[in-house]
Structure formats: C-alpha cells, structure tokens
Amino acid sequence: MEDKKISHGDGTSRREFVKSAAIAAAGFMIVPRYVLGGKGYTAPSDKLIIAGVGVGGKGQSDIANFYKSGKAEIAFLCDVDDRRAAASVKAFPQAKYYKDWRKMFDKEHKHFDAVSVSTPDHNHAIITLAAMQQKKHVYVQKPLTHDIYEARALTEAAKKYKVVTQMGNQGASNDGPRKMKEWYDAGLIGDVHTVYAWTDRPVWPQGIPWPGTKGSVPAELDWDLWLGTAPYKEYVDKLVPFNWRGWWDYGTGALGDMGCHLIEAPFSVLNLKYATDVQASVGSVYVDEFKRGYFPESCPPSSHVTLTFPKTDKTKGPVTLHWMDGGIQPERPEELGANDVFGDGGNGTLFIGTKGKLMCSTYSDNPRLLPLSRNENIQVAEKYKRVPGQAEGHYGQWVEACIAGYGKNELSSPFEIAGPLTEALLMANLAIRGFDVKKPRPQGGFDYPGRYIKLLWDNANMRVTNFDEANQYVKREYRKGWSLGV
Structure with missing residues (x-):
C-alpha cells in the first residue's frame, strides 16, 4: 500500500x-x-x-x-x-x-x-x-x-x-497611505482632530448564546490543539473554520477582523500610538419579546467606540477616533453628494481636518479629498517610497527584508507599528466587554458598572485605572499546560 x-x-x-x-x-x-x-x-x-x-x-x-x-x-x-x-x-x-x-x-x-x-x-x-x-x-x-x-x-x-x-x-503596503501622508503633510486638509472608521462586519454570528448541542469532532481535526490557550469546551458545529471570530475565547470581533485595515491609515498618516481613554456603546439583541439582553461569551452585533489619542508630531492636539461596526456609519459629510459612495459603501475611513476632509476605502484604497471636485487637480510631490505590487507586494517586502536581515529594509507593518495599532483595537474591545461585567444587587438582579463610563488607561502599566474589572481582559489566563513563556 x-x-x-x-x-x-x-x-x-x-x-x-x-x-x-x-x-x-x-x-x-x-x-x-x-x-x-x-x-x-x-x-x-x-x-x-x-x-x-x-x-x-x-x-x-x-x-x-x-x-x-x-x-x-x-x-x-x-x-x-x-x-x-x-x-x-x-x-x-x-x-x-x-x-x-x-x-x-x-x-x-x-x-x-x-x-x-x-x-x-x-x-x-x-x-x-x-x-x-x-x-x-x-x-x-x-x-x-x-x-x-x-x-x-x-x-x-x-x-x-x-x-x-x-x-x-x-x-x-498600498499607495493609499503614502499618498494620504503626502496630502496631509502638504496641508491640504489642515490639522486633523477627528477620524471615523466603520465596517459592515460582522458577517458571522454575534450576539448569540453559546450553542447548547455538542457536535461530533471531525476525524481530521485535533480539537484540543485547535483550542490551544483557550478554556476547554466541547466541540460545537459551525465554529470552525470561520465563526470563531464572534466568540471572545477565540476571536476579537469586527474590530479584530477589519480594524487593522481601516485604522491603519490614521495611524500611518497621523503617527498615532497609544490611546489615553476609551468609551463604547453596543447593540443588544432580543432575549424574548419583552426584554433585550447581552451574551457575555459572544461579541455584540454592533458597537460604537470612541478612543482618544494624545497629540503627535503630526497633530496640534489630541485626536478623537470613532469606530463603528455592525453596519453603523457616521453622518455623511455635507461635502459628499447625495448619491456619492461614502468610503466603499460598507467600509471606510474619514479624516476631518481644520481645512477639509479626506476619505478612503478598505485597505486605504482610493483616497479622495472632499468635496470630490478637489481631486481634479492635486499637485503634491511624491516623497514616500512606494511598495512594488502594493498590497500583493506586502508579502514579498517581508521576504526581501528577512533575506537582507534585521534592520536593513523598511517594512509597512513591523511589530513596532503593528503592536500599538493592535493595542488600540484591543483597548476598544476592553470597553465593549466591560458592558457585560455585572455585580449582584442586594435587592436582587444585577448592576453593570462598566457601562456608560469612560475607561482611563495607564499605558506604562497596561491598566485601566478607574474600572478594575476591565483589567481581566488585558491579560487572559491561558489553559493549563499553555504558557506565553515571558
């Protein structure tokens, strides 16, 4: 055989x-x-x-x-x-x-x-x-x-x-972020103080209870290895290969899926690093015909998160960044025509400056000044090196840098950039998850002290200073037998 x-x-x-x-x-x-x-x-x-x-x-x-x-x-x-x-x-x-x-x-x-x-x-x-x-x-x-x-x-x-x-x-690695940096550096929209990023994700189930029926583990899947650092649970159908994104034990919701694509541009253009505070509101679902509820194991069906970033070398003051998911979008800019596409329809990023506005689509594609008539005669010199192949070249860029050796080649998203960007998304998730922290009331029922407050962030110590219950999500406990090794 x-x-x-x-x-x-x-x-x-x-x-x-x-x-x-x-x-x-x-x-x-x-x-x-x-x-x-x-x-x-x-x-x-x-x-x-x-x-x-x-x-x-x-x-x-x-x-x-x-x-x-x-x-x-x-x-x-x-x-x-x-x-x-x-x-x-x-x-x-x-x-x-x-x-x-x-x-x-x-x-x-x-x-x-x-x-x-x-x-x-x-x-x-x-x-x-x-x-x-x-x-x-x-x-x-x-x-x-x-x-x-x-x-x-x-x-x-x-x-x-x-x-x-x-x-x-x-x-x-697209030309979009580099073009937007050039436009911003040239002062075309003045000083940016507010940014909006939005997505039509999730396109997987969220805001639902954990399935009550255990499934049969496929012979080809090692379920224990798939779980890895996560708490042990019995296998359920349709979690693998994609729907894990909507469960906090495994995924990071719409923010984790699309945030790195939609918030990369403001990080790149404005040199954002670590946020100072975050607040959120989230959509709920009907538990029955009389009341709404939340399911703490599952990411919510929609959210609006507001992050504050301190002044950078590219801004004159703090920057407020709004994240919206689940189909929620910011108000259409008055400079945009009634039938003009906002972002790329379901997703986009909008910069609001003291002298104008700038928007782009997913992956920082198709940057446009507003009103759109401003794009007919933009004359700004190219000063940031482009990546051959753009998004497709992102992979070859890394390969070339590895061959050249540490510190030799420029990269579009090394961990020194990707780390702070990821932390911003996960800070937003701190506020979203804080909605489900509950405390029993003496008279019965529960209070939810994490809702409707602003979480204040101590970046050096990686701690929320005014709502300690949220800190359990800063560093989760791995399942026994698994360790990060630091």
Missing part, C-alpha cells in the same frame, strides 16, 4: 524519508543561512525557507504569496485540521507536514528561517513568540494578538531577538 502524503507522529511519511535520505546522500540539503552562517556569510541560495502554521484559508493565500515572490521556499506546513491543510499540501508536495507546531519547532527549527502564523486570534501570540525565541522571522495575520499584554510582549520581543516582523494588514 502506498504511503499517505499527510502524516502525523514525527511529521514525515516513509516515502518522504526515503526521498530525504536520497537527497542527503546526493550531498544537497536546504539549510537556513543562519546555521551555515558566520559574519559576512552569503548563503548559496538567496531564498527564505518558511514554515507555515495555519495553512488553510488566509494562511494558504499567505504562503502562496510568499512563494510567488520567487525568493521563498515553503518547507514545512502545520495545521490542526487536515481538511483545511489539503490545498496547501497539494500545492507544496515537497513540504513536510505537522499537526502540532510545537513538535515542528522542536524537530525542524534548524531547517527553516521564518514562520508564517495564520491561526485563530487566541493562538497567535504563543506561536509567534516561540518562533522569535528561536530567532525566526515572523509574519502574523491580523490582528497581531488577542490581548493587549500579548501585543506588548511581541512588540518588545521583536527588538530583543532582532527578527524581521510583519503583520498581515496588506493594505499598509
């Missing part, structure tokens, strides 16, 4: 072992440049050797784009679900396959240079930090992490271990 291509255990089939032995006997082996290294060493191949963790869906397209750059080899694949991994296994038949990233790191760390991480949000940090501790360059899907503490830890680790990093908000 022929060996199966997908194997478990030590990650290789008999056929692969024989093939590997033959290659070794012929005197050729893929070895990362740092192993052969030494100061000034030039590798015989200028290709980056990559291991992918989470190689279905977005992870599949990520590694395909690395390979498309022409300067990367996909040497290892890892996924807890054989069904999701199947397309990548077929596309990269030479790659050795694992189910457990820990085993892959332990056995193969000498044989790859970099790691691509595209798992559900709750496992991003633990995989990424483990890779950096082995001096691997990392590309991580957005949002960078599930918790604020994790984002800060990865930002600091990137500097400590001197590895090349990039978050998967590919719009950061």
